[in-house]
Amino acid sequence: MTTRDIVHIALFAAIIAALGVFPPIVLPLVGVPITAQSLGVMLAGSVLGARRGGLAVLLLLALVAAGAPLLAGGRGGFGVFLGPSGGFLIGWPVAAFVIGWLVERTWQHLDLVRAFLANVLGGILVMYAFGVPWIAVAAEIPLATAFTGALGFVPGDLIKAGIAAVVAVTVKRAYPIIEAKTVA
Amino acid sequence: MTLGLYIDRSSLLHRLAPAVKLATLLAAGIGVFLVRDPLWLLPVLGTVLMLYAVAKIPPGEVWRQLRPLAVLMVLFLLAHGWLTTWTLGFLVVLRFAILVLAAFLVTYTTKLSAMIETLERAIAPLAPLGVNPAKVSLALSLALRFIPLLYDRVREIREAQRARGLERSVVSIAVPLLVRTLRMADDLTQALEARGFDATEPAPRAGRAKTRR
Known part of the structure; x- marks a missing residue:
């Protein structure tokens, strides 16, 4: 890992924290708030790639766990990991890693569709795979019920995946960070 | 702070x-x-x-x-x-x-500092697995140092985009934020290396000399 990699990881953790200052946008029809912060998680993977993206999110979570109020709404501390949405937070670094892995695989042909798919797979599928079982276990409700409840967040997350795709493709054009992988 | x-x-x-x-x-x-x-x-x-x-x-x-x-x-x-x-x-x-x-x-x-110290001590045994505690410490302190700066930067960019009527567009705020920060990362890397920080240096106690990239 080079000095540049470490700087990228640190600055991206700071970017995700800074995106927490956006007031959540409430979706008109479903009434679910969208915070820009999980968008930051998607962007970490899409812009930095698997390893650095995942580590950037992990670094942010380490600071949050240590007691820095860096999550949207000034939340932080160990408590946020043990609350009902703790599973989603644990899923964050994995989501960023998976998104980054997918984006790296398709880097040379990265377009809006591919970037969107990578963000849906990593940022929605992987994230829910962590978040929903945790709610089910901790609240003692059936997995299917927890899953139905989580479906309300899907429209907002699809919008975020779309935004992440647009930003990722634009940033790639302006300032590409991921090196082209020559897949054997 | x-x-x-x-x-x-x-x-x-x-x-x-x-x-x-x-x-x-x-x-x-x-x-x-x-x-x-x-x-x-x-x-x-x-x-x-x-x-x-x-x-x-x-x-x-x-x-x-x-x-x-x-x-x-x-x-x-x-x-x-x-x-x-x-x-x-x-x-x-x-x-x-x-x-x-x-x-x-x-x-x-x-205290946040005490918690981070504990965290750094906890990862020290991971050194043989390729986790370099010095690098983790650098990343932690860099992130803490730059979070307030990036808060200000988000505010700046939002104000600039408001003047263009774009303050509600997440894309028009995220793109300049990312590009400017990534550019800053390169300057920061040079500054760190000019001051003798060497990321290729092995974790403490492993005595092998390595050439810099």
């Missing part, structure tokens, strides 16, 4: 080593999942609340942390009361309350 949720008081809990508090939290976290009867959780909740008093944390803080959970907790309670049993509902709600309050007690009574 006032970053952190730490509440400065003089108490036994504040003086306790962070590692001890974390180990206790972990044990309590596992413990509450082993109990099946909510009646047994009441004294545990009572103990946690008593510890808040020992740590001299104002009661308002307890409510501040529970408030965001309140709606969901009522929902869980009603859902269980309706679909399964009220006992299970109370068990779930009490468990969440204990977990969240106990975790926040650790956060309130431990």
Whole structure:
């Protein structure tokens, strides 16, 4: 890992924290708030790639766990990991890693569709795979019920995946960070 | 810098080593999942609340942390009361309350710097796996240093985009934020290397000399 990699990881953790200052946008029809912060998680993977993206999110979570109020709404501390949405937070670094892995695989042909798919797979599928079982276990409700409840967040997350795709493709054009992988 | 949720008081809990508090939290976290009867959780909740008093944390803080959970907790309670049993509902709600309050007690009574030090010590044994504690420390302190700066930068970019009527467009804020920050990363890298930081240097005690990239 080079000095540049470490700087990228640190600055991206700071970017995700800074995106927490956006007031959540409430979706008109479903009434679910969208915070820009999980968008930051998607962007970490899409812009930095698997390893650095995942580590950037992990670094942010380490600071949050240590007691820095860096999550949207000034939340932080160990408590946020043990609350009902703790599973989603644990899923964050994995989501960023998976998104980054997918984006790296398709880097040379990265377009809006591919970037969107990578963000849906990593940022929605992987994230829910962590978040929903945790709610089910901790609240003692059936997995299917927890899953139905989580479906309300899907429209907002699809919008975020779309935004992440647009930003990722634009940033790639302006300032590409991921090196082209020559897949054997 | 006032970053952190730490509440400065003089108490036994504040003086306790962070590692001890974390180990206790972990044990309590596992413990509450082993109990099946909510009646047994009441004294545990009572103990946690008593510890808040020992740590001299104002009661308002307890409510501040529970408030965001309140709606969901009522929902869980009603859902269980309706679909399964009220006992299970109370068990779930009490468990969440204990977990969240106990975790926040650790956060309130431990300085951010002390917690980060503990974290750095905890990862030191991972060095043989390729985790370099010096690099982790650098990343942690860089992130802490740049978070306030990036808060300001988001504000700046939002104001600039408002002048163009774009303040509601997330894309037109995220793109300049990312590009400017990535560009800054390159300057920062050069500055670090000019001051002798060498990322290729092996973890302490591994004595192999390596050439720089």
